[in-house]
Amino acid sequence: MSREGWINIALILSLLAVPLWAQVADEPFLITLSTRVAIFALAGVGLNLALGLGGLVSLGHAAFFGIGGYAMGILASHAQSYAPILEVPLLIEGTKSMPVIWLTALLVSGLVALAIGALSLRTTGVYFIMITLAFGQMLYYFSISWPAYGGEDGLPIYTRNNFPGLNTLDPIQFFLISYVILCIALVFISLLTKSSFGLALNAARQSVRRVETVGISTYRVRLTAFVLSGMMTGLSGALFADLNRFVSPSMFSWQTSGEIMIFVILGGTARLFGPVAGAALFIVLEHLLGGISDYWLIFLGLLLLAVVLFARGGLIGLLAGSPSRSG
Amino acid sequence: MRAAALLVYSPEVRQEVADSILATEGVCKRFGALLASDNVTLDLHEGEIHALIGPNGAGKSTLIEQIAGAIKPDKGKIYFRGHNVTKLNTAERARLGLARTFQISALALEDSVLQNVILGGLGAQGRPYRFFKPVLASSALRETAEAALERVGLAQLARTRAGELSHGQKRQLEVAVALTLKPKAFLMDEPMAGLGSSGSARLTTFLSELRHEAPILLIEHDMDAVFALADRISVLVYGKVIATGSVDEVRILPEVRRAYLGDDAWDC
Numbered sequence: 064m065s066r067e068g069w070i071n072i073a074l075i076l077s078l079l080a081v082p083l084w085a086q087v088a089d090e091p092f093l094i095t096l097s098t099r100v101a102i103f104a105l106a107g108v109g110l111n112l113a114l115g116l117g118g119l120v121s122l123g124h125a126a127f128f129g130i131g132g133y134a135m136g137i138l139a140s141h142a143q144s145y146a147p148i149l150e151v152p153l154l155i156e157g158t159k160s161m162p163v164i165w166l167t168a169l170l171v172s173g174l175v176a177l178a179i180g181a182l183s184l185r186t187t188g189v190y191f192i193m194i195t196l197a198f199g200q201m202l203y204y205f206s207i208s209w210p211a212y213g214g215e216d217g218l219p220i221y222t223r224n225n226f227p228g229l230n231t232l233d234p235i236q237f238f239l240i241s242y243v244i245l246c247i248a249l250v251f252i253s254l255l256t257k258s259s260f261g262l263a264l265n266a267a268r269q270s271v272r273r274v275e276t277v278g279i280s281t282y283r284v285r286l287t288a289f290v291l292s293g294m295m296t297g298l299s300g301a302l303f304a305d306l307n308r309f310v311s312p313s314m315f316s317w318q319t320s321g322e323i324m325i326f327v328i329l330g331g332t333a334r335l336f337g338p339v340a341g342a343a344l345f346i347v348l349e350h351l352l353g354g355i356s357d358y359w360l361i362f363l364g365l366l367l368l369a370v371v372l373f374a375r376g377g378l379i380g381l382l383a384g385s386p387s388r389s390g
Numbered sequence: 391m392r393a394a395a396l397l398v399y400s401p402e403v404r405q406e407v408a409d410s411i412l413a414t415e416g417v418c419k420r421f422g423a424l425l426a427s428d429n430v431t432l433d434l435h436e437g438e439i440h441a442l443i444g445p446n447g448a449g450k451s452t453l454i455e456q457i458a459g460a461i462k463p464d465k466g467k468i469y470f471r472g473h474n475v476t477k478l479n480t481a482e483r484a485r486l487g488l489a490r491t492f493q494i495s496a497l498a499l500e501d502s503v504l505q506n507v508i509l510g511g512l513g514a515q516g517r518p519y520r521f522f523k524p525v526l527a528s529s530a531l532r533e534t535a536e537a538a539l540e541r542v543g544l545a546q547l548a549r550t551r552a553g554e555l556s557h558g559q560k561r562q563l564e565v566a567v568a569l570t571l572k573p574k575a576f577l578m579d580e581p582m583a584g585l586g587s588s589g590s591a592r593l594t595t596f597l598s599e600l601r602h603e604a605p606i607l608l609i610e611h612d613m614d615a616v617f618a619l620a621d622r623i624s625v626l627v628y629g630k631v632i633a634t635g636s637v638d639e640v641r642i643l644p645e646v647r648r649a650y651l652g653d654d655a656w657d658c
Contacts, residue, residue, distance in 0.1 A: 259517075259519070259520040260520060262512065263512060265498065266506075269500055270496045273567075275480040275484065276496065277510045277514070277570075278514065278571065279509075279513045
């Protein structure tokens, strides 16, 4: 196995080992931190598909993160108030069932990604960044001004949603749910990277003309990647809302988009485990530096600068060297 | 041969448009004050190499771009295999079997040579939307790709990163990718450029055989290669086809002869 492979295994095992140890040592806060890492990593894995593999610099992934969050918030709030979401033409009731909420989050964020992608992928470069940012901000202001689900104050959910057979209020069990979903996403991306689709998407990033000349529409390939990417980030939003039992417009804010991008860049763009390494580093720094100074983001900024200037491969690149090629 | 046999735009050409595999009819393209294509009508028959020559800035590449679908003509029509493809984009024309190689190589430079060629096979299959199966495990794609690399003489370099290839090898790779598309016609924009004399001679032999698989519309500055290969030559000047004919017919034209007397407007 390559060096990167070993580092990946070490990473994913430590992400499991820390909360398990915390469970034994009775440190529930550490479990929550690990859960945050897993959920943020999932958001980053989603963005990395568009950004790393597809070269699509989306500054609007908070849109999908927020939609996942609100999918959970809306379904769960109706379930806790026993008021149906819709009565005519058909009855739709709220739910506290995680699998149903996840499917809804995946579906809705996928549809929104299809709409946003269909329009913004007609542009490239700076325009693409700006259009995705604009869509994200549109949803942000919409969520602020929509009073039915808390508006600016956000929407609290009193108990965590249910997963059959598990006690989701137990931190370690909820961590395991998030962890397994992250692992599934990582397996999916690792297969996708080596698949026909991965080859086409990767080639489209390098040379649009090459891909068009062999008869493949780069627009469709990128749109597909953008939708899959949005769906994964949407699912992470639903989990994040469930972790906090709270949904707020800040999930839609452009700072959230920026943070997701920071996970990817810190960890290593286009590296399978980049978002995992990046999210872990981010949470650790937030925890350590945030305890020292309220201005910890300055240090994060310096670190980000160092990564962009001196270590393009991020943390994974620093540890594992240049990416290995297959083929 | 009689100079009168030259086919300049005429009613007979219109008739031929219908019979040929690839044809342009009255294609016009203007960039501001520059008329890059001025009522261009030409065609490509089965089994031939049709060379397009002319001075720099005559509009050869613009014409190729329009035929390939990267630029839309202002006026005129483009036919391929009996279809009017004027409104189709590059990918759609490629799926009909129009293969193109570029003047400046367009390759996925971070990918291996093999991956670049497999991408061609993937395009030919038409469905790159498989997310789980490793593409390199597909024996059909791999065999097509390896056969194409074998034909252009790059089989030894299959695992090399495309960006590490020499200029000439990149050209060969472009041709290999085009081969995997099982094309019905080739558009080749200066495939000889940057090749050494031995590479150039080898490619000449290769293209000479290739025309029986699919006809080639060739832009080339290497006049030795053009005269050795072409069944017909069209001369483009200021966006206009001033003559179309056999090598012997075109050779004696004053515009072409001037080229060999050192007129700077021509480079060959």
